[in-house]
Amino acid sequence: MKTPKKILNEPRQATAEMMEGLILANDGRVGRVEGTGALFRTAIPDGKVALLIGGGSGHEPIFGGFVGHNLADGAACGEVFAAPGPDTICEAARAVHRGKGIIFLYCNYAGDNMNFDIAAELLGDEGIETRTIRVRDDVAAAPPERMDDRRGIAGAVLVVKVAGGAATELKDIAEIERIIRKAEANVRSMGVAVSAGSLPETGKPTFELGDDEIEVGMGAHGEAGVKRQKMVSADDITNQMMEPILGDMALAKGDEVVLLINNLGASTMMELLIVNRRVRQILTRDGIAVHRTFIGPWFTSQEMAGFSISLMKLDAELKRYIDLPSSSFGFSSL
Amino acid sequence: MKTPKKILNEPRQATAEMMEGLILANDGRVGRVEGTGALFRTAIPDGKVALLIGGGSGHEPIFGGFVGHNLADGAACGEVFAAPGPDTICEAARAVHRGKGIIFLYCNYAGDNMNFDIAAELLGDEGIETRTIRVRDDVAAAPPERMDDRRGIAGAVLVVKVAGGAATELKDIAEIERIIRKAEANVRSMGVAVSAGSLPETGKPTFELGDDEIEVGMGAHGEAGVKRQKMVSADDITNQMMEPILGDMALAKGDEVVLLINNLGASTMMELLIVNRRVRQILTRDGIAVHRTFIGPWFTSQEMAGFSISLMKLDAELKRYIDLPSSSFGFSSL
Amino acid sequence: MTGDDVKAMMLAVAQAIIDNVDVLSEADRATGDGDHGVGMRRGFEAAQDAIMALQSPTPEQVMKAAGTAIMAKGGGASGAIFGTLFRAGSKVLEGKDRLDAAGFAQFLAVASEAVQKRGGVITGQKTMVDALAPAAVASADGSSLAESMSRAAQAAEAGVEATRHMLATTGKARSLGERSLGHIDPGALSVSIILRTMRDRA
Amino acid sequence: MTGDDVKAMMLAVAQAIIDNVDVLSEADRATGDGDHGVGMRRGFEAAQDAIMALQSPTPEQVMKAAGTAIMAKGGGASGAIFGTLFRAGSKVLEGKDRLDAAGFAQFLAVASEAVQKRGGVITGQKTMVDALAPAAVASADGSSLAESMSRAAQAAEAGVEATRHMLATTGKARSLGERSLGHIDPGALSVSIILRTMRDRA
Numbered sequence A, B: 001m002k003t004p005k006k007i008l009n010e011p012r013q014a015t016a017e018m019m020e021g022l023i024l025a026n027d028g029r030v031g032r033v034e035g036t037g038a039l040f041r042t043a044i045p046d047g048k049v050a051l052l053i054g055g056g057s058g059h060e061p062i063f064g065g066f067v068g069h070n071l072a073d074g075a076a077c078g079e080v081f082a083a084p085g086p087d088t089i090c091e092a093a094r095a096v097h098r099g100k101g102i103i104f105l106y107c108n109y110a111g112d113n114m115n116f117d118i119a120a121e122l123l124g125d126e127g128i129e130t131r132t133i134r135v136r137d138d139v140a141a142a143p144p145e146r147m148d149d150r151r152g153i154a155g156a157v158l159v160v161k162v163a164g165g166a167a168t169e170l171k172d173i174a175e176i177e178r179i180i181r182k183a184e185a186n187v188r189s190m191g192v193a194v195s196a197g198s199l200p201e202t203g204k205p206t207f208e209l210g211d212d213e214i215e216v217g218m219g220a221h222g223e224a225g226v227k228r229q230k231m232v233s234a235d236d237i238t239n240q241m242m243e244p245i246l247g248d249m250a251l252a253k254g255d256e257v258v259l260l261i262n263n264l265g266a267s268t269m270m271e272l273l274i275v276n277r278r279v280r281q282i283l284t285r286d287g288i289a290v291h292r293t294f295i296g297p298w299f300t301s302q303e304m305a306g307f308s309i310s311l312m313k314l315d316a317e318l319k320r321y322i323d324l325p326s327s328s329f330g331f332s333s334l
Numbered sequence C, D: 001m002t003g004d005d006v007k008a009m010m011l012a013v014a015q016a017i018i019d020n021v022d023v024l025s026e027a028d029r030a031t032g033d034g035d036h037g038v039g040m041r042r043g044f045e046a047a048q049d050a051i052m053a054l055q056s057p058t059p060e061q062v063m064k065a066a067g068t069a070i071m072a073k074g075g076g077a078s079g080a081i082f083g084t085l086f087r088a089g090s091k092v093l094e095g096k097d098r099l100d101a102a103g104f105a106q107f108l109a110v111a112s113e114a115v116q117k118r119g120g121v122i123t124g125q126k127t128m129v130d131a132l133a134p135a136a137v138a139s140a141d142g143s144s145l146a147e148s149m150s151r152a153a154q155a156a157e158a159g160v161e162a163t164r165h166m167l168a169t170t171g172k173a174r175s176l177g178e179r180s181l182g183h184i185d186p187g188a189l190s191v192s193i194i195l196r197t198m199r200d201r202a
């Protein structure tokens, strides 16, 4: 096992220093509750339904980098690969609340679920209304009958994009919730790992993979996938990922999707574009149109090499929010 | 030497397949001259002075991913780490020309210089006017007396940003050229490599670095830097990079800069944010204000781990073009 | 056990967790994301600080301070779970100035129930519950605090071993399926370390 | 040498470059970006195709087709440089139906001058010019084409060795400074392979 080389100061301070750097990188647009991982947009209008996202750190730029215009109002960020504690979530919630309730949007992991639930209980005691939506897009994690066992991975980027637009344009929390739930219900993803990422604090890769092996279905923290196998071609890998994704979606000829290919960290854009070529061949074969394509490192797993493919089935309403201009430190689109 | 694992089909087809994937990812906004690396924006207005960028592939998303609104009108892309040939450049030039001349903006490398010069001669014979601006931002490559020996690295992203805005808003090629030259003259960069990237076609890393070594000043193709040394802390590395950058710029208290930290490929955003923290401490010490910060993988060197820091000194004119909304597959800002 | 004894015991418990940071992370590397040790260390370092700050505390105050600190600083699944364990358990000690065998058994029983509720799990799912629940049951049979703790520690240790043969059906290990077999659950190991340290101080 | 002989010779030259793809890339890995072999292969594969398509060509046509193909498909510094070499050199062969000793020497002299102009370099900067320029000079002394080619090949080989002791002051090797010492220039090695193959076919 080769120790990964990382550009850090004191490893135990990595998350705290990263937060400092992130706030500075926002050049005034994002603040944080001093000493915590609770981030908030500095320009949230009064009377806005707030959108709070969050989760463990180590996946940068998500979650903190998605606080911005037509995106999240705040983020509760934990330590690397560890959900934020209820205190952090409550601080973030209080910082973004504008009297109209808060939507919690996060990925479906035991740690996040428990901590956000505890926070929701505490906030409820303070009279702050919260609604909870959990992203469960990873088709590799469980069969459709066990939706609640599915992890949230990079499809969350698309859900946050839709949610950010809806929570900006609409006033009614129930209506906003309905749209976000639709976005969540319409997105499917699957990942593959080519090499492992490592934790700054332990200096160790989160899993071991042979020099010629890949793991199809790997999760965003190195959770086991559906199959460990020998390295194959880009087209083969893509075929293997698209089949379960499409098999899990009710797509018909003529349907439109938004496509996101997420770099887990160390893969090259070149590789992902080659994957995109194959994805499009498959979608064209099935008569499915791509309305828009996003390719980049948004939901990373430290320096893991690999990627995930996400598709969200669109209708006119979702398309509208996907197309809204949005802007944050980590994700902008016009 | 461990063979890098890459997600490819036939390695010799990597660039061609990548181009296909890139065009598809643009969802209609960018086309290419069939079978070449000559890319063009599909919506270039008549009478516009055209901005053509280009260089070797392997640095994705630059250059092809920077064709877009308020950015480049076209890109001439070569094979991995190889300047495009004159044919490709001429094809791209013809595709973007709208009768008002073309500005060639590319990085200062022998290969690029020769191939773009040959193309300029051939286009001149056809009556197409070209102007050439070469980015020479890498302070590690040569002392200021030998500006023309300096390589172009990630500072090019900022120059392209300014150039794209100027070439969209202004009509006079000389005026556009003046602004781009100012942007180029005002930008300084320096890189550091933590581990090597590799060429898809050879499957080999472009250099070897010990398990505990880094190379300060490393170029974007693995060209030697100023110093090979033992791994040190993020703050130390940043200090070592900021000193030559600042030493090369005439910055005074109260000056404003735009800051870009470029991921060479496999570094984590977490590391770069920790670097950003230190960069800002240093700039604050010197009384220099950061107008805007960009951090991300825009000018990569395949899966090289490491990063570069770029600063561009701003005046009101440059600030205006840095702040213009821009949008392309690989770089968007609002 | 007086409140000060409980304080001393819990400081030792926290130290034991901190000392085992690598063992716990390594166990999590096999089935999860490799951070269980560092997460527990964060929580229990905060617990140490919180407990140290207490002057002549009651047993309830010690346990509650520990749980609150762990929940706030631990993060992840373990922060919520182990925070819940100590916070929920502390409630049964309310108004008591000593921790005795019955109190300890009740503490574990309530803690185990609260954790299962919070986590939405029962025994057999390869979690820390598989160490905690049998420990709670076993501790009820003790005729002294020392015996209760000893039985609890022994049951927890057996519980850790039992997780080796369980298929994970929750948490990050879930997706391993068959591949989770042969590995112990890191959270269960933490429970065992906690109870073993309590026993040694009883 | 007839046009067809030149055609056969240049096909062999191209093959020799293609066969040395790894040697050339490896040399570039030491001082540059490791792609010299693959770039030269791209250029010379295109040259093969272009030359093959020529029916009873003149020597000029062969050289020009090679240079044009290399410039179009090679890319990088070497595409422009080696493209220029053959394209510029071909001009002196205009109107000649045979390649002879004088023509070959002129070819190299003009090619060398054009390359230096295009690259903005002179000898001593650790480039392919350090093989090409001495080869051009040496070839002038040949009394037969075979002897010209043999002298050129020998001088180029010596030139390659000489680059080992030069500091790079242009191209990607420039920034190596002192560290470029001890390594040969990959482009010079290409020149030597080209001339050696010509000699073997003379």
Ligand SMILES: Nc1ncnc2c1ncn2[C@@H]1O[C@H](COP(=O)(O)OP(=O)(O)O)[C@@H](O)[C@H]1O
Binding pocket: A081, A082, A083, A110, A111, C028, C032, C033, C034, C035, C036, C037, C039, C040, C075, C076, C077, C078, C079, C081, C115, C118, C119, C120, C121, C126, C127, C128, C129, C170, C171, C172, C185, C186, C187, C188
């Ligand atoms: N739903 C749950 N209920 C009870 N315990 C759980 C649950 N999910 C996980 N755990 C416990 O938490 C441990 C993992 O803790 P840790 O590694 O800190 O959390 P994370 O999964 O967030 O990285 C597991 O070994 C298991 O014992």
Ligand SMILES: Nc1ncnc2c1ncn2[C@@H]1O[C@H](COP(=O)(O)OP(=O)(O)O)[C@@H](O)[C@H]1O
Binding pocket: B081, B082, B083, B110, B111, D028, D032, D033, D034, D035, D036, D037, D039, D040, D075, D076, D077, D078, D079, D081, D115, D118, D119, D120, D121, D126, D127, D128, D129, D170, D171, D172, D185, D186, D187, D188
């Ligand atoms: N300015 C120049 N003039 C002449 N030859 C040059 C020049 N720059 C580079 N070369 C030659 O090109 C070779 C490198 O070719 P190659 O690796 O294909 O190009 P690149 O530097 O674009 O990767 C060098 O070894 C050198 O001989």
Ligand SMILES: [Mg+2]
Binding pocket: A056, A080, A081, A082, A083, C033, C035, C036, C076, C077
């Ligand atoms: Mg974790």
Ligand SMILES: [Mg+2]
Binding pocket: B056, B080, B081, B082, B083, D033, D035, D036, D076, D077
């Ligand atoms: Mg090259």
Ligand SMILES: [Mg+2]
Binding pocket: C028, C032, C033, C034, C035, C036, C076, C172
């Ligand atoms: Mg864990």
Ligand SMILES: [Mg+2]
Binding pocket: D028, D032, D033, D034, D035, D036, D076, D172
């Ligand atoms: Mg090269």
